[in-house]
Amino acid sequence: QVLLVLFRGGSAQSGGPLRLSCAASGYTLCIDCRGWFRQAPGKDRAVVAAVYPGGATPFYVDSVKGRFTISQDNAKNTVYLQMNSLKPEDTAMYYCAASHPSGGYCYRIKEYNYWGQGTQVTVSS
Secondary structure: OHHHHHHHHOEEEEEOEEEEEEEEEHHHHHOOOOOEEOOOOOOOEEEEEEEHHOOOEEEEEEHHOEEEEEEEEEEEEEEEEEEOOOOHHHOOOEHHHHOOOOOOOOHHHHEEEEOOOOEEEEEEO
């Protein structure tokens, strides 16, 4: 079993930065992909960014490319989402997630087995 604990949501001004972190504990050797997802009111949960095992180029949804950066510290079993140039449309509940080996489909929500508790990110204009 893997437990994911998400830290540091909150509020930000439009154009400002915010960083999320997500620490994993438990049987972390079984983890393959690490991803960030978000869900706005009335919308489905969707991928924001995902990092692949072995250092392959991370995946980003088009709307965050150039603004968000996903990274991970393997020694701490922690994945980060640095969000810059935030926009009001980035407002959502953000979740981190981890998957068992997925064959490289780290951008697919159905691959993920473990979810953090979610944190609200609110961007005001």
